[in-house]
Amino acid sequence: MTRRGALRGGLLAAALLAAIAAGVPFVRVPWLAGPFERSLESALARNVEFAEVRLSLFPAPSVVASQVVIAEDPAFGLEPFAYADELRAALRLTALLRGRIEPSALRLTGASLNLARSGPAGFNLAAFLQKSLADPRKSGKIPEFSLRQSRINFREGVQKSAYYLNGVDLDLEPPDAPGGALQWRYEASPARTDRAEQGFGRFSGSGRWIPGGQGGRFAIDVALERSSVSELLLLLAGRDLGLQGRFVARAFLDGPLHDLQLRGSLEMEDIDRPGLLGLRAQRYQLPLRGRLDLDRQSLELSSAPPEKGKPALPLLVRLEGQGLLSVPRWTASLGFDALPAEALLDFCRRLGLEPPADLHVDARVSGSANFATAAPAAGEIHAAEASLRLGDSPPVRAQDGLLRLEGERLLLERVRLITPSGAEADLRGVWDMAARRLQFELRTGGMAVTELARALSSLPGLEPPPSIRACSAGNWRGRVAFSREFPLTEPAGAPDWTGQIALANARCTPAGFPAPLHLERAALELEGSGWRLTQATGQFGNSSFRASGRFRPERAAPAEVQMEASRLEGRDLDRLFQAALPSEPSLLERTLRRRPATSGLQTMAASGSIRAETLVLGRQEFRDVRCRFQWRGTSVSFEGLSGHWKGFAITGQAEASLRRTPSRYRIRATLSGPAPGAGWLEAELGASAGVLGPGMEAAVKAWADVSSPALTLSAGQLRQLQAALEYDGARAEQPWRLRQAAFWMDGHFWSGRGHATAQGELRIEFATPAAAWEGTLWPPAAAPAPR
DSSP states (O other): OOHHHHHHHHHHHHHHHHHHHHHGGGOBOGGGHHHHHHHHHHHHTSOEEOSEEEEEOSSSOEEEEEEEEEOOOGGGOSSOSEEEEEEEEEEOHHHHHTTOOOEEEEEEESOEEEEEEETTTEEHHHHHHHHHHSOGGGTTTOOEEEEEEEEEEEEETTEEEEEEEEEEEEEEEOOSSTTOOEEEEEEEEEEETTSOSOOSSOEEEEEEEEOOGGGOEEEEEEEEEEEEHHHHHHHHHSSOOOOOOEEEEEEEEEEOTTOEEEEEEEEEESOOSSOSTTOOOSEEEEEEEEEEETTTTEEEEEEOOOOTTSOBOSEEEEEEEEOTTSSOEEEEEEEEEEEEHHHHHHHHHHTTOOOOTTEEEEEEEEEEEEEETTEEEEEEEEEEEEEEEETTSOOEEEEEEEEEEETTEEEEEEEEEEOTTSOEEEEEEEEETTTTEEEEEEEEEEEEHHHHHHHHHTSTTOOOOHHHHTEEEEEEEEEEEEEEESSOOSSOOOOEEEEEEEEEEEEEOOTTOSSOEEEEEEEEEEETTEEEEEEEEEEETTEEEEEEEEEOTTSSSOEEEEEEEEEEEHHHHHHHHHHTSOOOOOHHHHHHTOOOOOOTGGGOEEEEEEEEEEEEETTEEEEEEEEEEEEETTEEEEEEEEEEETTEEEEEEEEEEOSSSSOEEEEEEEEEEEETTTEEEEEEEEEEESOSSTTHHHHOEEEEEEEEEEEEETTEEEEEEEEEEEEETTOSSOOEEEEEEEEEETTEEEEEEEEEOTTOEEEEEEEETTEEEEEETTTTEEEEOOO
């Protein structure tokens, strides 16, 4: 044969072999199913089933089975040990030459393995290894084993774990001699059944298993590639807590399944941005020590000191897990020192706890926190120095603060606050995160009222009690306590304020008051949205007073006031009543027919009593004035009015009408008493005016019916005197009119009329007998006029 012919023949043979090799994988060989099944069962020590088998020549002579089911040992349950889309078995050539089928390597692709534990029997993996590899008769015949793109599930009895391994690539190398070590290399991603089928990071490593008592001994190296902190927490806690940062980890486990000792380290990377507990650094190292007991399904893991020269996280970490293969239960303990408080608050919010949203804390805190699955969180935090700010309020310094976490309650056990002015106060409180209810108590030996009001106003949805909000200056000491739910319900309930406050040199303007009250001192007790006032002394305008009172909003007349004044001036009363008058409607209000806004005094409902040592109305002074009053919006009535004027006793009632401008004041009274040097007088009188202060004399209109059993004047002694007087301040020259004067004198009946000037100069004209008298209206004096 020529060389060209030989070359052509060789190419033809090669093409034929290639065609046969390419076609063999598609050739079904059912006659191999039985021998292949028996060979697999011998190698795996398990019953094996598959749908069909094929042959493959490359890269080595192999038998390929599809839809493979590897049975479980009945001691570990009925669910198969493994499912696989494909099982590829590379055959030993020496065995083929002898006509036998013996796998030298097994590879499962797309497999799902069940790593199961049964109480009496232990782990199926340990039993499988002991049975498959520890038998000396199998020495040299144990096939290599590998997994590609597979999944490993964990099961305790019939209950599957929430954790599994996804994307598993595993290569097992059998021992070289009987009793030798089984070695492997692997890559996998941990995952959760309640999340999308994806891994949380990727870890790899190698290991070996040495047969022996108690399931043999394991030595496993684990390296976790760079992963995010949020992924780790999502794996453990089942939700993303939003913490930033990345980490790498390496660990080594050594020992039997029931006592795997763990040594390793976790290195935090890329946390130069604030995010993970406020830490800033390129790299932190957290060495770890622990113990894994797979028989008891428990894990104990805690931090250890870092290697020399590497920065340490300011955290002490301890993690304990129970029921790892069934229902995982985790307990985590954090100990920290000099940790940024803002980072801790942010961490609490990410855990689902909710401190007040506008609370900002600048401090370094130390303490501990404990978190457990299906159990309330607990912890304790201490800060020696801190700066607190609520909303936009000025910062307040805090000292010796102690905060405890009990489940969903944050308890502020104590903290000493120092305000910008240097005042000190002790604060305690509770924030119930489940009920969203805030409670606190503040005590101080002395603080500006404005600082208290500003601090309370800075809390979202919270306002100081009206009795505090009305004060723009002054100091207070005592305690205030508060309780309220957030967000506020609709309609908002009454704020729950309590406390006892002593005010000093306070400047307060109650709702609707035209000018502030100056309180030299007062004792104020808060009662929900009401209050009680005692021992109050102060001044309003030129009027000085002592007062006590109570405000109970649930009553029809919520305010009760008892006031005693050493001097009460009409001008101050006038300012108060004028402030309660309705305002004139604006052009827009008149156009749209809107009612002007009402002030607090226009809706006032109050009652009480007034006592004044001196009451000044215009140029007149009244002594020992007493009355009861009822304030109902636009009407103020004064009942049981009594007092003295120029030695006369006065009793009666009065009214202030505030319905329209100007206000109208009316009085109806009786007057009785001795006229200086003249005798006894009695009078029924009424008066009305538009002002009570200066200029009142020009605004008054009045009448009086005067009587006297005997009145002695220079003209003689008048008996059975009856007189009718009118006063109109608008008549500047002669405001007084004597409409009638009748009496008996010297056996004659006298009757006449008269008038008096603003200075009290009196003239009376008598018809019978014809005569004229002149004198003064007060004190009473009259004599015949010269002709």
